[in-house]
Amino acid sequence: MLDILYRDEYLIAVNKPHGLLVHRSPIAMDVQEFALQILRDQINHYVNPVHRLDRKTGGVLLFALNKEAEIAMHKQFQENKVRKKYLAVVRGHTPDQEEIDYPLKKENGSMQEALTLYKTLERAEIDVAFGAHQTSRYSLVEATPQTGRMHQLRKHFSHVFHPIIGDRKHGCNKQNKLFKETWEMTTMLLHASSLTFNHPMSRQEILIEAPLQPEFKRVMELMSWDISAYDVPQGIKL
Numbered sequence: 001m002l003d004i005l006y007r008d009e010y011l012i013a014v015n016k017p018h019g020l021l022v023h024r025s026p027i028a029m030d031v032q033e034f035a036l037q038i039l040r041d042q043i044n045h046y047v048n049p050v051h052r053l054d055r056k057t058g059g060v061l062l063f064a065l066n067k068e069a070e071i072a073m074h075k076q077f078q079e080n081k082v083r084k085k086y087l088a089v090v091r092g093h094t095p096d097q098e099e100i101d102y103p104l105k106k107e108n109g110s111m112q113e114a115l116t117l118y119k120t121l122e123r124a125e126i127d128v129a130f131g132a133h134q135t136s137r138y139s140l141v142e143a144t145p146q147t148g149r150m151h152q153l154r155k156h157f158s159h160v161f162h163p164i165i166g167d168r169k170h171g172c173n174k175q176n177k178l179f180k181e182t183w184e185m186t187t188m189l190l191h192a193s194s195l196t197f198n199h200p201m202s203r204q205e206i207l208i209e210a211p212l213q214p215e216f217k218r219v220m221e222l223m224s225w226d227i228s229a230y231d232v233p234q235g236i237k238l
Contacts, residue, residue, distance in 0.1 A: 001038075001042060002014040002015070002016070002017075002039055002042060003015040003211070005060060005208050005209070006206070006208045007043075008199075009065065010064065010065055010066060010068070010069035010199075010201055011062060011065060011069055011199070011200075011206075012039070012043070012062075012065055013060055013061065013062045013195070013208045014039060014060075014061050014063070015058070015059060015060065015061075015210040015211060016035050016053055016057075016058055016059060016060075016061040016192075017213055018056055018057065018058040018187045018188065018213055018215055018216075019055060019056060019187070020033070020034070020035050020038075020055065021033075021035065021055050022034065022035050022036060022049050022052060022053060022061065023035070023037075035061060036048070036049060036063070039063060045065060046065065046066070047064070047065060048063060048064050048070050049061065049062070049063050049064075050062050050063065050069075050070055050074055051073075051077050051082070051148075052150075053192055054151065054154075054190070056166065056167075056187065056188035056190070057086075057188060057191070058187075058191050058192065058210075058213040058215075059086070059192025059193055059210040060192045060193070060194060060195045060208050061192070062195060068200075069200050069201070072200030072201075076197055076200070078148075080146065080147060081197065081198070082195055082196070082197040083144070083195070083196040084144065084145055084148075084192065084194070084195055085142060085143070085144050085193045085194045086142070086143045086190060086191060086193060087121075087142055087143075087191045087212070087230060088140075088143060088164050088189060088191070089138055089139070089140055089164070089165045089189035089216075089219055089220075089223075090138065090141055090157050090162040090163060090164050090165065091161075091162055091165065091175050092137050092138070092139065092161065093137050093139055094118070094120045094123075094139040094141055095120065096119065096120055097117070098118055098160065099115070099117050100116040100118070100157075101113075101114075101115050102114060102156060102159050104149045104150075104152060104155055106150075112147070112149055113147060114145075114147045114155075115146040116144070116145050116147075116152060116153060117143070117144045117145075117146060118141045118142060118143040118144070119141065119142055120139050120140070120141050121139075121140045121141060121142055122139065122140040122223070122225045123137070123138070123139050123140075124137070124138050124140075124223035124224065124225065125137050126138070128182060130174075130175070130178060131174070138165070138223060139162065140220070140223070140225055140230075141157075142193075143157075151170065153190060154167050154170040154190070157170075158170040158171065163175070164188060164189060164190050165179060165188070166179065166185070166186060166188035166189050166190075167188050167190070168188075171188075179219075183218075183219075183222065185215065185218070185219065187213075187216070189216060191210070191212060191213065191216050193209060193230075194207060194210070195207075195208045196208075209232040211231055211232050211233065212227065212230065217231070
């Protein structure tokens with residue numbers, strides 16, 4: 001059962017767990033369960049995702065319940081009219097706020113403009129030695145991507161030397177190993193915390209927020225950060 005955050009006759013949103021694929025993919029042919037399949041069976045209705053979340057990213061995932069809504073929401077995402085916010089735990093102490101304006105390469109090799117804004121919510125320094133350092137430093141950031149490029153946040157935080165913890169492809173392998181060996185944690189600490197958009201039929205502004213997943217909360221506890229300041233109530237079960 002997926003945690004349903006929002007539903008009307010056109011749209012439905014769930015809180016996707018970390019590690020769950022959105023739909024079948026040629027890069028993971030051995031996987032048998034997907035968010036699309038689980039949700040379809042859960043509500044016994046056609047669903048189709050209108051945007052993407054990486055397999056290891058948790059949080060708000062929006063589906064359309066019919067083709068009309070699907071086409072309208074795809075258009076909003078393509079035109080960057082949907083406001084997205086993410087929470088991430090990254091290596092090191094980040095600046096209070098920063099603008100990452102760094103083009104990213106598409107699969108065909110061409111470059112695309114990419115812009116991410118973020119602000120630092122919390123910082124921690126814990127008594128766990130890392131390399132030549134006697135302690136380890138981390139930050140909790142809220143990121144608002146202004147463009148929608150593949151792996152944008154993961155690549156941008158790596159570019160500014162504050163990689164997201166648990167990101168194996170773009171992150172810090174030594175930090176990922178530390179989290180796995182010290183806390184048995186392999187989750188990528190990136191959470192899609194909210195989506196804001198105009199409803200494709202009513203044009204009313206809709207805000208959907210997702211509670212933090214257990215793995216994210218566990219790391220926040222390790223850092224002595226106040227979970228209640230950044231979490232939201234659970235969704236509804238249908």
